[in-house]
Amino acid sequence: MNMEPIVALDCMGGDGGPATVLAGAATARERYPRLRFRLFGDHARIAPELERLRGLAAAADVVHTDGEVLATDKPSHALRRGRDSSMGRAIMEVREGRAHVAVSAGNTGALMAMAKLMLRTQEGIDRPALAALLPTAKADVVMLDLGANVESSAENLVQFAVMGAAFARIVLGLKRPRVALLNIGEEELKGTEELRDAAAMLRQAGGDLPLQFVGFAEGDKLVRGDLDVVVSDGFSGNVALKAAEGTARLVVELLGRAFRSTLLSQLGFLLASKQLKSLRAHVDPNNHNGAVFLGLGGLVVKSHGGANAKGLANAIGVAHDLVVDDIGGRIAHDMRFFQAHRTLGAPASAPPRSGDEAAA
């Protein structure tokens, strides 16, 4: 595509502040020279950074904002006061069509609450979902929902599956991602009624959608690398993601302790340090950065609050790809096809994407 993706960037979010965010944007722009930025935040803190980042400065406009959503703010507070913050203005920029995507490393709850309110859901989707990438033994896996909702109906879960598959097709470059529903067993009768109904719907339609529905998967299958998309309600998805992240951090920490404990083990660490670095890189969240709110009337990408410049650049890279490959259009297309297929109750083949409205 020949477009120039415009990113509305919240420069005040994240632990590293404007310096980290802008360094990340500069790196992203080197990778994707067509990217343009609208930078929201305190002009006095942004300007000196741009002085040093000439390439970025040439592709960016600064919009000064006074307000700031703090990491400790409650979503309700952000909703009342956040409209004029760097975060709120970045989202508004997407809503008003002046940017294709908003990127923020700020407070997740506040970002979600404001994005839901300002952008509403897109055609065919009842509830948005938060999706992210998780490292596994092989390629990354897409997980959703990670907490945009507390409870999810069977319909919601099916929509998450369609959205997650569209996301995986773009960011993982897959044709027909393998999609599973997170459950506490693999047999058809396991889990909640919502899960069983969602599985039945996906089993019926899955063959005709651009995804392979492979059934239920237990929590330990998340990181094994045999799945591309794992779908869950927002509660158990959030719990699973955080349990996995916490455990990875724990094991790496214990490993560090083990190596520091004696002189001999320190020497051992030195000899294996190159390999251990690559292990650390494999589980480093910065290399898998960029959670996305899917299903909204506009695109919002969330970076880890603790991300470094490289992590920010990766999140902006994800934003770039989702804009260029039109994730919203893909989701709308697949949902229209799914609904048409279901209403007719007859097997059908997925129409080519160019056929657009024909399937509705």
Next chain:
Amino acid sequence: MNMEPIVALDCMGGDGGPATVLAGAATARERYPRLRFRLFGDHARIAPELERLRGLAAAADVVHTDGEVLATDKPSHALRRGRDSSMGRAIMEVREGRAHVAVSAGNTGALMAMAKLMLRTQEGIDRPALAALLPTAKADVVMLDLGANVESSAENLVQFAVMGAAFARIVLGLKRPRVALLNIGEEELKGTEELRDAAAMLRQAGGDLPLQFVGFAEGDKLVRGDLDVVVSDGFSGNVALKAAEGTARLVVELLGRAFRSTLLSQLGFLLASKQLKSLRAHVDPNNHNGAVFLGLGGLVVKSHGGANAKGLANAIGVAHDLVVDDIGGRIAHDMRFFQAHRTLGAPASAPPRSGDEAAA
């Protein structure tokens, strides 16, 4: 206490078969010389093992059973055909008062289904919960429910908290365990209505129960070591546990790969091998073995199916401690106190345990 705890042992469960189970029993008996066993399973396979394990043989009776619950059997199948299996007979032995506790390394779903049906729930408890120990950065943490239920009411969650605390007092040797509810945020308004109601009840009564209720905890806090008991519905608990186990396995596997990749890194591994072994031991499930069905009218301990003899011995050790410290009595006592306290709606102090019925 001067009692001799009697263990009804399912010798046919687990990947290692009777040889592993009996070796584990022999080790447990060396640690706890008062233990006595009733061994259920195929006499022809048990007898030769006992030939070599004289200490155990002197403290055990063998009850021959023909049937066997397979790891692949569905719970419904076990319910129909499992009564005469080694697993079913071991549970029945507890129900009929000929043993204090049943221990099995067999199929979890089948064990749970049969135990629920044969033992029903104990006084004050509406639903049983599956509890287990998880390694953390510091001491182990008790998690429950791990899948005995799919959904849980606020009342169920409160009962799980009381049961988990009783378990932690015995197996972790704590006076007032720190108890948290698993949630997707730490603020009071987060999560489901069931969680918020359970938190309100525990906040009201917690100070008078033998536990400290510390509020909500997110998934990454599970393994940080600052909590003693983490309470959840069976769905999200199961998902969290398996995500944590899967991730620990993944990181250890990646670590192995990293060390094997070059000659230099192999040498590094050799130099640090003692410390790495202790890391492996820290996360080895065999060192944290012994899941327990709490809240039933009799005690059932579940060993990991893949446990080795040491793992089995640990599971039997847990069974021993729960019998000697009368977990069922503690739970009944605490629930009576909780109910009395709630009905009166007034603050009260926990009566001493010897006061038994006085609080009801």
